[in-house]
Each structure stands twice: as structure tokens, then as C-alpha cells.
Amino acid sequence: MPLQYHYKKHGITQSILTAFLKCRKYSELSLAGWQRKGPESPALLFGSYFHELLARTYVKGKHPSKQFLVELNKEVRKEWKLQKDELTLMARMMLIQYFQHWRNDFAKVEWTGIEQEFVHVHRGLPLRGKFDAVFKINNRLWLKESKTRSFVDERNLIESLNFDTQVMFYLFALWKITGKIPKGVIYDIIRKPQLRKRTNESVVEFIQRCRQDVKKRRRWYFLRFEVVIGREELESFEKELDNILDEFTAWRNGKMPTIKNTTACFNRYGACQFLGICSRGDFSNYEIRKEVHTELEKAEV
Secondary structure, eight states, X not given: OOXXXXXXXXXXXXHHHHHHHHOHHHHHHHHTTEXXXXXXXXXXXXXXXHHHHHHHHHHHOSOOOHHHHHHHHHHHHXXXXXXXXXXXXXXXXXXXXXXXXXXXXXXXXXXXEEEEEEEEEETTEEEEEEEEEEEEETTEEEEEEEEEESOOOHHHHHHHGGGOHHHHHHHHHHHHHHSXXXXXXXXXXXXXXXXXXXXXXXXXHHHHHHHHHHHHTHHHHEEEEEEEOOHHHHHHHHHHHHHHHHHHHHHHTTSSOOOOOGXXXXXXXXXXXXXXXXXXXXXXXXXXXXXXXXXXSOSOO
């Protein structure tokens, strides 16, 4: 049976609004709980796994030793019931290289929140989410957003960050919850190695070859973009957010039609996961997930 989502009960996340802006049909199917059957793709699993490793390291509040990172990887791998394979070994190697590159993250920075969930009621609507990391420098709040990517369009990414829906949604929430204008966001990019495993090359040998490449080109693999945001940008986003929320709630209340955005069926990562449903009405390769918000722990607000 499809999930019974209601925005006042379950809240509105940035991912819900992003899906709505992308395609209302996609949003309808996603809110009903539909997802493709089968395990998570390796790319998404790597991103989630690495994100968990980062969060647990930053919670400690001090620069980690190599041994700590090795043991942490082992601990999380067992919790997630994963094998000691290419994915987890690659994540361990990248984690060690990441903190060797960003050695000053614990020197002049006060980390005030890691993976912190929030609910902010805006115009009677519960906005929900989870901050990757919040920190202070010179008593000014900053948001840190970490992403694992294979492809990074640096120029366009920099141009779009100051109006990116996800980034601005979290900065807006941070402003309203703390009552302080955040200084901005540090957009933290981790490039996953794209080297290919050679024939007859063991996993250990492959990871070692990747490590050598990462070590030589850390500045390419680990990128950070600093974007300063002021009150004017936040107030402008608030107006835009209000317009989006008006359309979203009108749509959920049946006052706007559900339209397929056919320009969103394909992107650089491939086809939309719901293409089979939209093209053939075929639900055989899909199932209903258990949670409304898979990224949040609480089901209701």
C-alpha cells in the first residue's frame, strides 16, 4: 500500500521540494513511497557510507589518527553488514587521505553540530532536514555540506551555489533556528577515483594504485568552495521559498495538476528511476519503501 504522506504531519524537506520542482509526477511517485527494487547502486552506497564515516569522525572534535580511521571503518562496515571489499577499502583509503589533506579542520574551528536534525515551522508548515555540519569561526556560523562526486563541473557549481535550493534551504533554516545570519557555506567535494581495476589486479593492488594517485593529486580529489551569504540573499530566498511552498501545498491539495516533465527523464547519470512507470505503467520492478523520509530518523513532527 502506498505511503500516506501529508506535509503537515511528516514535514517538508529540501529533497521533497527539489523533486517537486524537477517533475510533479516524479514527486507524486516518490511521496507515495515507490522506489526501484534491488540494492542501492554502488555510487550511492559509497556516498552514504563515506558520509557516515565523515560524520563520526567530526563528532570526535579532534584530528583523527590513521589507526582511529581504520578502526572506525571496520566498526561502521560491520554495523552496515558490508564486506571488506573494494567499496569499503576505497572508502577507508579516501578517508585517511581526506584528513591528511584537511589537517586544519580541528585547529581554528569550533564544530557546534554534526548530522543534527531540525524542524522549523514556517508559515504553519514544518520544514525538516539534517545539517551535515555546523561550525564557528570568529563566532560566525558556517554550514558545511559534503558530497561525493565522480563528475564535478566546477565553474557552473560555483556560479549556482548562492541560489542552490538545498544549500539555501539549510542556510535559511540555520538562520531561523539560531536567530543569527550564517556567514555562508563550505561546499566540500570528494571526488571518487575513476581508475579502472586491471585484469588480474587484486583489490588490494587496485586500492594501492588509487591511493598513489590520490596522494599525488589531493587538491583535485578534495575540493572546497566557500560561498559567503548575507541577509539580502537569505531574504530573497525566503520569498522564493514561499512561492514554492504555495505551489507545493496547492498541488498536494488538488488545486494543481500532476504534470510529467519530459525534459527530466534523462540526465548525465542516466534515466529517471520511474521511467518504466511513466512509459509503460509497469510497477513490477518497484516496491514501497517503509519510511517517508529515509534520511531522517523521526517519522513524524
